[in-house]
Amino acid sequence: MSVFIYIATMALVTYLVRMLPFTLFRKEIRSPFFKGLLHYIPYAVLSAMTIPAIFYSTGDMKTSIAGTAVAVVLAYLRLPLIVVALAASGSAFLLGLFI
Template sequence: MKHDIFLYILVMTAVTLAIRLLPLTLLRRPIKHRFLRSFLYYVPYVTLAVMTFPAIIEATQTPAAGAAALAVGIALAWYGASLFQVSAACCFVVFLVEFIFVS
């Protein structure tokens, strides 16, 4: 039973390394296909959005507070506010909405 954990860790390490190293070894030339380049350009942004969106809604006491903060954050980022300004405003919106609705 104790050796199973080490086997699981070994398999997980092999899979992780294979996922990261295979593209580096197989793709040595620059990618010229326009669709593939544009697809790969947006992958980090989509991954970040998929990871953070559920946390935005579920991290607050009420989903309305998370949704309001998300709307304010998108609006401020759209108009060029800095990352600190956006995060501070989102925290303030969550505090304000939860103070109004939870109290």
């Protein structure tokens, strides 16, 4: 079967998974538990995706941990996203030159 059919199927399924809840769900949620759940979900997803994957992200655990530490400190100081991201990556790169 042509690769095109596979690509179209992937795209269609991925779109439906995104579109159906986002488009059909119009009610404002009143239940305090579900409000809380939906409020906490994004942070939970990002945390689970980041840890422990971030420690393997550069292919070297030392530079990954150094970059992570820089990101945590700068994020705590509420610096903009792009500054945190580039500084973390930049420090991992610089450390990588020396080890």
